[in-house]
Amino acid sequence: MSVTLEDPRIVEFDVRTDEMLVNMGPQHPSTHGVLRLLLRTDGEIVNEVTPHLGYLHRCAEKIGENLSPVQWIPYTDRMDYLAGMNMNLGMSLAVEKLVGMELPEKAVVLRVLIAELNRIASHLVGMGAYGLDLGTFSPFLYAFREREIILDLFEEACGARLTYSYLTVGGATHDLPTTIPIPPGLASLTHRSPNLKLSWLEAVSMFLDWLEPRIKEYHTLLTRNHIFIKRTAGLGILSREDAIDFGCTGPVLRGSGVDWDLRRDGDPIYTKMYDDFDFDVPVAPFTDAPREAVLGDNWCRFYVRMMEVAQAIRLVRQAIEKYPTAEGTHRVPHKMATKLPKDECYLETECPRGAMGFYFVGNGEVNPLRARAKSSCFCNLAPTAPLCEGFLLADIPAVVGSLDIVMGEIDR
Amino acid sequence: MNAEEILNLLVDEFGNEKITGSNLEAIDPWVEVSAGSIEEVSRLLKTDDRLQFDHLNNLCGADYFEVDEKKKAKFGHEPHVEVVYHLTSYSLRHKITIKVCVPRWKDDKEGELPDVPTVSTVWKIADWHEREAFDLVGINFVGHPNLNRILCAEDWVGHPLRKDYEFPLEYHGIRGK
Numbered sequence: 328m329s330v331t332l333e334d335p336r337i338v339e340f341d342v343r344t345d346e347m348l349v350n351m352g353p354q355h356p357s358t359h360g361v362l363r364l365l366l367r368t369d370g371e372i373v374n375e376v377t378p379h380l381g382y383l384h385r386c387a388e389k390i391g392e393n394l395s396p397v398q399w400i401p402y403t404d405r406m407d408y409l410a411g412m413n414m415n416l417g418m419s420l421a422v423e424k425l426v427g428m429e430l431p432e433k434a435v436v437l438r439v440l441i442a443e444l445n446r447i448a449s450h451l452v453g454m455g456a457y458g459l460d461l462g463t464f465s466p467f468l469y470a471f472r473e474r475e476i477i478l479d480l481f482e483e484a485c486g487a488r489l490t491y492s493y494l495t496v497g498g499a500t501h502d503l504p505t506t507i508p509i510p511p512g513l514a515s516l517t518h519r520s521p522n523l524k525l526s527w528l529e530a531v532s533m534f535l536d537w538l539e540p541r542i543k544e545y546h547t548l549l550t551r552n553h554i555f556i557k558r559t560a561g562l563g564i565l566s567r568e569d570a571i572d573f574g575c576t577g578p579v580l581r582g583s584g585v586d587w588d589l590r591r592d593g594d595p596i597y598t599k600m601y602d603d604f605d606f607d608v609p610v611a612p613f614t615d616a617p618r619e620a621v622l623g624d625n626w627c628r629f630y631v632r633m634m635e636v637a638q639a640i641r642l643v644r645q646a647i648e649k650y651p652t653a654e655g656t657h658r659v660p661h662k663m664a665t666k667l668p669k670d671e672c673y674l675e676t677e678c679p680r681g682a683m684g685f686y687f688v689g690n691g692e693v694n695p696l697r698a699r700a701k702s703s704c705f706c707n708l709a710p711t712a713p714l715c716e717g718f719l720l721a722d723i724p725a726v727v728g729s730l731d732i733v734m735g736e737i738d739r
Numbered sequence: 740m741n742a743e744e745i746l747n748l749l750v751d752e753f754g755n756e757k758i759t760g761s762n763l764e765a766i767d768p769w770v771e772v773s774a775g776s777i778e779e780v781s782r783l784l785k786t787d788d789r790l791q792f793d794h795l796n797n798l799c800g801a802d803y804f805e806v807d808e809k810k811k812a813k814f815g816h817e818p819h820v821e822v823v824y825h826l827t828s829y830s831l832r833h834k835i836t837i838k839v840c841v842p843r844w845k846d847d848k849e850g851e852l853p854d855v856p857t858v859s860t861v862w863k864i865a866d867w868h869e870r871e872a873f874d875l876v877g878i879n880f881v882g883h884p885n886l887n888r889i890l891c892a893e894d895w896v897g898h899p900l901r902k903d904y905e906f907p908l909e910y911h912g913i914r915g916k
Contacts, residue, residue, distance in 0.1 A: 381890040386899050388875070424766060571793050571829065574864030587829055669815065672766040673825050673836065675796060684797050686823070690815065697801040709867050738890060 346374070351723065353382050359456065360734030364711070364723065371719050376712040380705075383738035391698030396422045396687065397496055397663045399698060404490035406700060407736040409452050410679045412445035412481075414736075415494040417676035418700075421685035422496045424596050425672045426665060431655020434498035435600050440646035441484070441494060443639040444531065447538070448477040449679035450632045450639075453731045457629060458549055460728035461558050466549045472512065473541070476534050479510035483527060498658030503527045503650070513537070528647050535640050542637060550633060551617070559626040560619035563714045563726035567623065574706035577681025578635065579730055582628035586610045589677035597676055604645050609634035625729035632731065635679075664693050671697075680704050680731055700739055704732040740789065740833050742768035748790070752783060759840075767825075769836035774855050777822075777839050778882075781861040784826060784837070792826040792835070798858075798868035799823055800876030804843060804902040818843050822855050822878060841878070843901075852879040859883055875900040 352363040361382035367375035387406065391399045396418070403418045404411040416438055423430070430438075455470030478488045483504050485493035493499055507530060509523040517537055525533075549555050565575070570583035580587060588608040590601045611627035613620075613634075620626045667689025675684040681703025688697040707730045714726050740748070742763050749770060750758050757780065760771035772780050784792040801821045805814040824837040841853040852873075857880040859866040869880040870889040877898030880886055888895060897904050908915045 381888075381892070384890040386875070386890075389899050389904075392900075569863075572863040574795055574862065585829060592832065670766050673797060673823075682796070684825070686797060686799060686825075688801060691813070696803065697799075699797070699799045699801075701797040701799070705867065705871075706864050709864055 345369070349720075353379075359727070359732050362708075362727075362732070362734055362737075364715075364727075366720070366723070368720060371721075373715055373718055373720055373723065376715045376723075378708060378711050380708075380734075381738055383734050385739070387700060387739040388698055391695065391700070393694060395663050395665070395693045396667075396695065396698070397661070400495055401490065401492045403700070404492055405735055406702070406739055407449075407678060407680060407683070407704070407733045408489055409733055410445050410449040411489060411491045412441050412494055413449075413676065413678040414683065415492060416442050417674070417678065417683045418685050419494055419496045420597060420676060421672060421674040421687055422667075424594070424674050425667060425670065425687050425689055426661075428497065428659065428661070430498060430659060431653075433650070433653040433655045434657050434659070436646050436649045436653045437499050437503065437657050438494055439600055439604065440531075440643055440650065441481075441499070443642040443646070444477055444480070446639045446679045447636055447643070448474045450636045451477075453632055453679070454545065454549065454629070457728045457731070458555075460724040461555060463549070463552075463555070466545060469541070469545070469548075472516075473538060476510050476512045476516075479512065480527065480530060480534070483507045483510075483530075495658075495661075497661035498656070500658070502657040510534075528650060531643065532647055535643060539637075539640055542633070546633065550630060556617050556619055556626065558722075558725050559624065559629060559729065560617055561621050561624055561626075562718070562722055563625045563729055564621050565623040565710055565714060569710060569713070570623065573710045575681070575710065576675075576703050576706060577677065577679070578628055578631040579681065579707045581608070581610045582631045583623035584611050589675055589682055593677065593682075594674055597674065601642075603649070604642055606638045606642050609638065625725055628729045628731070632679075666691055666693055667695055675701075678703060680733060680736070681707055683736070702736045702739060704730075704734075705737045708732050708737060740831070742770075742835060745790065745833070745835050746770050748787075749780065749783075753780060765836075767834075767836045769823075769838050771838045771840060774839050774841050774853075777837075778856045778858055778861065780837070781824070781858045784835075785861050789831075791828045791831050793829055794827045795858075795862040795864055795868070796825040796827055796834075797823070798825075798865055798872065800872040800878050800900065802843070802876060802900060802902050806902050820853055820876065820878060822872065824858070845879075852877050854879050854881050856881050857883040874898070877901055 347368050349366045353361040363379040365377040387402050403414040406414050451470040451474045455467035458466035482488050485491050504527045506524050514521045565583050567583045570580050609631050612622045669691050671688040673686040675682040683703050684701035686699035687695045690696040715723050746761050757773050757776040759773050784790050803816040804818045805811050819840050822839045827834045845851040845853050872878050874888040
């Protein structure tokens with residue numbers, strides 16, 4: 328809350344003291360990784376915020392210039408490591424756009440299924456970690472309990488739990504497994520035998536049936552919690568104009584009231600994946616928002632994410648239905664040493680944290696002349712300074728947390 | 740508007756001295772703008788009622804240069820550095836790519852960064868993107884309010900995305916190779 332006390336003496340004695348420089352981070356728990364915010368504080372009030380990035384910088388773009396795009400996929404996993412599948416998808420689609428590749432229906436449905444399931448996992452962490460920032464521990468534990476099952480399912484599909492490299496140029500590396508042992512977490516939560524064997528799609532379905540009613544509980548626990556609303560609603564207000572000017576994307580943009588989702592409004596090669604799927608795009612303002620909420624505040628950004636989880640569940644359900652009858656294979660062959668044409672293309676996809684863009688310049692060689700990864704969190708972090716300045720020190724985790732950043736993606 | 744209409748509009752407004760080239764057959768059609776006029780072109784792109792490019796998707800630099808002597812004949816580009824701007828209009832739902840080409844070094848003096856006017860006065864996010872392009876590719880954005888390194892350490896030497904960049908063998912006592 329911005330401080331405007333009428334009696335200047337109270338401000339002098341109670342709130343303002345001497346100016347002080349404070350380093351918040353790079354190891355502060357609420358900066359979501361290694362972000363350093365250099366704060367110029369006056370007592371409890373923050374007068375100036377300067378973000379310092381780059382602690383995780385490994386120049387992934389330079390590495391990309393020295394590898395073929397297929398070899399670069401494992402590096403994209405490590406950008407937004409909470410949504411590795413979405414990173415793989417974005418990069419693969421950009422290469423497919425460059426070389427002009429058509430995918431069979433089965434590969435497309437598989438990609439939608441996997442990408443949306445990863446979106447659920449990613450938003451669950453976003454929700455849990457935001458609770459932690461605001462001082463409540465239990466939503467975090469619930470979120471990780473749920474996410475664990477998704478990771479188990481991904482492990483069955485591709486062998487990895489975090490850095491998947493599963494979606495690749497031409498489709499996915501493997502087809503979905505047929506029979507798997509039930510993930511231990513799912514067995515105990517749904518009171519089933521831990522020895523149960525079932526198909527992968529059945530396990531996902533069973534998980535979604537279990538997860539869907541829980542979302543209402545999260546809303547009771549966190550979204551509608553009185554303290555949570557006091558800490559988030561009406562704070563960190565990012566106007567529609569600023570959100571666009573700062574290049575914000577994803578839930579941050581939609582939380583400020585811009586109706587734009589790349590799955591519906593993006594590049595044709597991307598939107599046609601979602602043509603046969605029904606889903607809504609949640610955009611602030613919400614009719615069921617608490618009285619204190621303002622368009623573009625922390626609460627709206629958080630609520631957009633929670634609503635997206637429900638939409639992602641819808642999408643995964645539709646994909647499960649389509650998958651068994653989808654035609655074609657899960658992968659069209661693409662040689663690692665395919666020479667890239669002398670052309671260039673830029674493609675953005677809707678990742679959980681916003682629009683992740685990949686830009687490739689081909690020059691008739693196997694390696695691209697330029698491989699660029701435009702990070703969504705990089706742009707979403709840019710308005711931090713105007714959002715935090717003039718507010719209390721304790722509100723900074725609430726604002727930075729609501730932007731939901733992953734430093735691995737910002738620093739690349 | 741499609742790319743051809745946007746190109747025609749820009750040529751009408753600025754003439755062929757400022758709009759120096761285009762490729763409408765590319766996967767993402769692009770228009771090349773002379774370095775000196777990028778700021779005024781950007782301002783028109785953003786504010787004109789027919790264009791309304793309010794969203795700067797991406798801004799990045801690219802180094803067109805081949806280090807390997809044997810491959811130079813096949814390279815197919817004159818050595819230069821490009822700044823690429825990807826734009827989208829939320830209200831009119833069209834997009835365009837703008838390019839600015841400058842020599843690799845200002846006045847051919849190695850180490851002197853080429854000048855490109857800043858567009859951070861047009862789109863706020865260009866501030867950070869330009870800092871990144873300065874840091875990694877080595878482009879001097881003239882008029883930028885705070886042109887410092889953003890990803891590399893402040894005292895880093897060189898610009899890693901230059902093709903002839905050499906990885907340092909030592910940094911503050913830490914051995915490189």
